[in-house]
Amino acid sequence: MDSATTALRLIDRNPGLAAAELLEHLAPPPQFAGASLENYVPDPAHPSQAEAVEAVRRFADGVPDAPATGLAGLFRRKAPVVVDKPGIYLDGGFGVGKTHLLAALWHRTSGRRYFGTFIEYTALVGALGYAHAVEALSGARLIAIDEFELDDPGDTMVMSRLLGQLVAGGTRIAATSNTPPHALGEGRFAAQDFLREITALADRFDIFRIDGDDYRKRDIEGHAVALDEGAFTDRMRLETARGTATVDDFAAVLHHLSSVHPSRYIGLIDGLTAIGLRDVAVLRNQTDALRLVALVDRLYDAQIRIVATGVPLDRIFTEDMLSGGYRKKYLRAVSRMIALTTA
Numbered sequence: 105m106d107s108a109t110t111a112l113r114l115i116d117r118n119p120g121l122a123a124a125e126l127l128e129h130l131a132p133p134p135q136f137a138g139a140s141l142e143n144y145v146p147d148p149a150h151p152s153q154a155e156a157v158e159a160v161r162r163f164a165d166g167v168p169d170a171p172a173t174g175l176a177g178l179f180r181r182k183a184p185v186v187v188d189k190p191g192i193y194l195d196g197g198f199g200v201g202k203t204h205l206l207a208a209l210w211h212r213t214s215g216r217r218y219f220g221t222f223i224e225y226t227a228l229v230g231a232l233g234y235a236h237a238v239e240a241l242s243g244a245r246l247i248a249i250d251e252f253e254l255d256d257p258g259d260t261m262v263m264s265r266l267l268g269q270l271v272a273g274g275t276r277i278a279a280t281s282n283t284p285p286h287a288l289g290e291g292r293f294a295a296q297d298f299l300r301e302i303t304a305l306a307d308r309f310d311i312f313r314i315d316g317d318d319y320r321k322r323d324i325e326g327h328a329v330a331l332d333e334g335a336f337t338d339r340m341r342l343e344t345a346r347g348t349a350t351v352d353d354f355a356a357v358l359h360h361l362s363s364v365h366p367s368r369y370i371g372l373i374d375g376l377t378a379i380g381l382r383d384v385a386v387l388r389n390q391t392d393a394l395r396l397v398a399l400v401d402r403l404y405d406a407q408i409r410i411v412a413t414g415v416p417l418d419r420i421f422t423e424d425m426l427s428g429g430y431r432k433k434y435l436r437a438v439s440r441m442i443a444l445t446t447a
Contacts, residue, residue: 226263
């Protein structure tokens with residue numbers, strides 16, 4: 105019997121994720137388990153990469169020791185490290201190693217610390233409620249926020265307030281994004297309240313720009329791989345033999361994503377090694393596109409391979425999407441889908 109036709113289906117998965125599990129997931133993705141400042145390899149053609157490594161090193165060395173009590177606290181000698189602001193912000197294009205550096209900082213920091221994407225932190229607030237989220241995160245030595253992109257002024261205000269309370273309690277903040285803090289939300293919202301929130305967020309960070317080429321495209325062709333039906337069947341037979349794979353129609357997956365909160369996409373793909381998508385087509389609905397971007401982020405974090413037929417996945421976003429306010433999200437997804445379909 106055809107392995108591709110008997111594979112599991114993503115649309116049959118309906119994950120639940122409790123608040124405690126959300127906290128447990130706030131750690132670097134598996135591919136960054138060994139990330140360090142020492143194994144980040146700066147590109148000599150882009151000096152800002154080496155400068156960013158040193159900036160992260162200085163910031164890490166400036167993380168204060170956890171409070172101590174008794175004689176140990178009385179006689180502890182503290183390193184005379186001065187850091188100007190409670191946050192560091194790494195801005196740069198796709199695939200220049202920002203997440204590697206953020207994970208390296210997380211590994212370099214002892215004590216309680218958390219690492220997650222912006223959407224994971226907002227999902228935590230939604231699951232726990234604001235007051236309980238503050239309580240859960242308070243006292244952490246470091247909050248690391250990857251992909252700090254603001255798509256909603258309400259989320260911006262909540263995160264600004266949350267980070268303000270955590271910083272006031274001694275927590276330090278590290279973030280990455282493809283857009284400098286003062287430009288977050290640019291082209292999307294013009295409300296003065298929103299702009300004030302952006303300024304308040306930016307004022308918490310020392311900002312470092314990282315230039316460079318997308319490492320995911322350095323050694324591969326510039327398009328995602330799309331297979332014909334015969335090659336797809338053969339590939340999925342291989343994927344189901346060596347791991348746990350799903351096979352679905354692309355349209356059915358888009359429909360299923362509409363019924364699953366993005367905070368649960370982690371559970372949706374848990375345990376998978378590959379997903380197969382039949383009849384990929386150009387997206388016409390921006391809501392569908394943004395849900396797919398969120399799924400691709402989780403697939404990339406877990407390094408789950410994508411096998412597809414139809415339109416190459418790097419060509420599914422329309423020109424209007426690629427020139428609009430969510431352009432950077434879509435371009436990041438394109439970069440990641442190219443990498444996952446050639447894995």
